Amino acid sequence: MAVHEREQINLDGPNGIDALFSKRGLRITAPRRLIARVLFESGDHPDAEELYERVKEIDSSISIATVYRTMKLFEEASIVVKRDFGDGRARYEPQTGPQDHHHHMIDIETGEVLEFYHQGLEDLKKQIAKDLGFDLVDHHLELFGVRIKPKN
Template identity: 50%
Template sequence: MSDTIETKCLSKGVKLTDQRRIIAKVMSESSDHPDVDELYKRVSKIDPKISIATVYRTVKLFEESGILTKHEFKGGKARYEELNEGHHDHLIDVQSGEIIEFVDEEIEKLQKKVAEKYGYSLVDHKLELYGIKKKSE
């Protein structure tokens, strides 16, 4: 798993400098959706010579190359995740910023049904749910 972004870079002809390789490794190992500042903190622990500008440029390059995808969830900074073949939706905790990825077959069916109702074939969609965690009683 840790080399998937690196492998995608190589297959797409994206040149990997040592610094880009570190950024790719850290991003591949991220289980969350880090913003550039958070990614910078993580890569700086490995190589303190990597500048935030390098992280910004590398993330932009990876996004333009179809390796990362950018999410602009409400009320926050742009966050990134590896672009994968599998579709999923997001549930965002508006208090903590935690992001939960999920797939729900009922929602998928309902979206197709709505599109068909209006005479469309669904080709893509993006679903973001925003919530506040319930307190356990």
């Protein structure tokens, strides 16, 4: 089991944001580029309102409607994935590719979200699907828990 480290991509490089937009057939605009940059540079899982607050610090002309519209577009283009951590908020994380596959451990007391990868779990899920007569093509898993307190 390993704590998952998000893949760092050079947002301004040849495989950066503009290339990603082109690959997914999205028109490049300044607001879209900024919203994507803020999300990709986030180490957490912001919802649209949190993203808006961060984007507004950089460019106050971008409206909250633009952020919601853009996130909807990014989700449809598979640039981001929407996550539900059980608190009624739709949170986002960048989707960089299959190599970035991971799951989430959510601390229900603090809301902290840890990303992890567990090869044994991956193998088990494939085996379960196989036993049921399927090839596994996708899955996601969110674990909810409380921190184990030290005994003394």
